[in-house]
Amino acid sequence: xxxxxxxxxxxxxxxxxxxxxxxxxxxxxxxxxxxxxxxxxxxxxxxxxxxxxxxxxxxxxxxxxxxxxxxxxxxxxxxxxxxxxxxxxxxxxxxxxxxxxxxxxxxxxxxxxxxxxxxxxxxxxxxxxxxxxxxxxxxxxxxxxxxxxxxxxxxxxxxxxxxxxxxxxxxxxxxxxxxxx
Numbered sequence: 001x002x003x004x005x006x007x008x009x010x011x012x013x014x015x016x017x018x019x020x021x022x023x024x025x026x027x028x029x030x031x032x033x034x035x036x037x038x039x040x041x042x043x044x045x046x047x048x049x050x051x052x053x054x055x056x057x058x059x060x061x062x063x064x065x066x067x068x069x070x071x072x073x074x075x076x077x078x079x080x081x082x083x084x085x086x087x088x089x090x091x092x093x094x095x096x097x098x099x100x101x102x103x104x105x106x107x108x109x110x111x112x113x114x115x116x117x118x119x120x121x122x123x124x125x126x127x128x129x130x131x132x133x134x135x136x137x138x139x140x141x142x143x144x145x146x147x148x149x150x151x152x153x154x155x156x157x158x159x160x161x162x163x164x165x166x167x168x169x170x171x172x173x174x175x176x177x178x179x180x181x
Contacts, residue, residue, distance in 0.1 A: 049094040049118070058090035059083075066133075073133060085129035092122035 009017045048054030063086045067074050073082050099119050103111050131139035 049091050049098070049122070054094065055087055055090045058094060059086035062086045062089050062093075066135075070133070070135065078133065081129065081132045085126070085133045085135075088122065088126040088129045092119070092126040095119045095122050 011017060015021065048058075063082060066082065066086065072078070095115070095118055099111050099115055127136075130136055134140040134143035
C-alpha cells in the first residue's frame with residue numbers, strides 16, 4: 001500500500017512552514033483621534049454611512065442648511081424630528097454618493113446588491129423624516145393644520161379663562177355690594 005507524501009512548503013528563508021518561528025515584533029502606533037482607518041476591514045472608511053462621527057458631521061451641516069431655509073424648525077417642538085431627519089438624510093446622502101461614484105467609475109456591476117438595498121432603505125427613512133418635519137407639501141399642510149388647531153385651542157382656552165375671570169369678578173362685585181350696604 002502506497003502512502004502519500006506531503007510536500008513540505010518552505011518560507012523564503014528555506015525554513016519549513018511546519019516549524020514555529022518567534023514573533024516578528026511588528027508594532028503600529030495607536031489610532032489617532034479623528035482617524036478614518038477602519039479596524040474591521042483594515043482599510044480606510046469607504047462611505048461613512050456606518051460611522052457615527054461622519055454621520056454627525058454631515059448631519060450638522062444639513063441642519064444648518066435646513067434651519068436657514070425653514071426657520072420654524074428651530075422651535076423646540078421640532079428638535080427631535082430635526083435631529084432624526086438630519087441624521088437620516090446624512091446617511092442617505094453618504095450612501096448615495098458612494099454608490100453613484102462607484103457605479104460611475106467601476107460600473108453598476110461593481111456595486112454590491114446589499115448597498116442598493118441600504119440606499120433604498122436610507123432614502124425611505126429620510127423621506128419619512130422629511131415629511132415629519134413638513135418639508136414636503138403633505139407634511140407642510142399637516143403641520144400648518146396642526147399649528148392652526150393648536151393656536152385655535154389656545155385661543156379658546158384664553159377666552160374660557162377670560163370668561164371665568166369675568167364671572168369671578170362679577171361675584172366679588174356682588175358680594176362687595178351686598179356687604180357694603
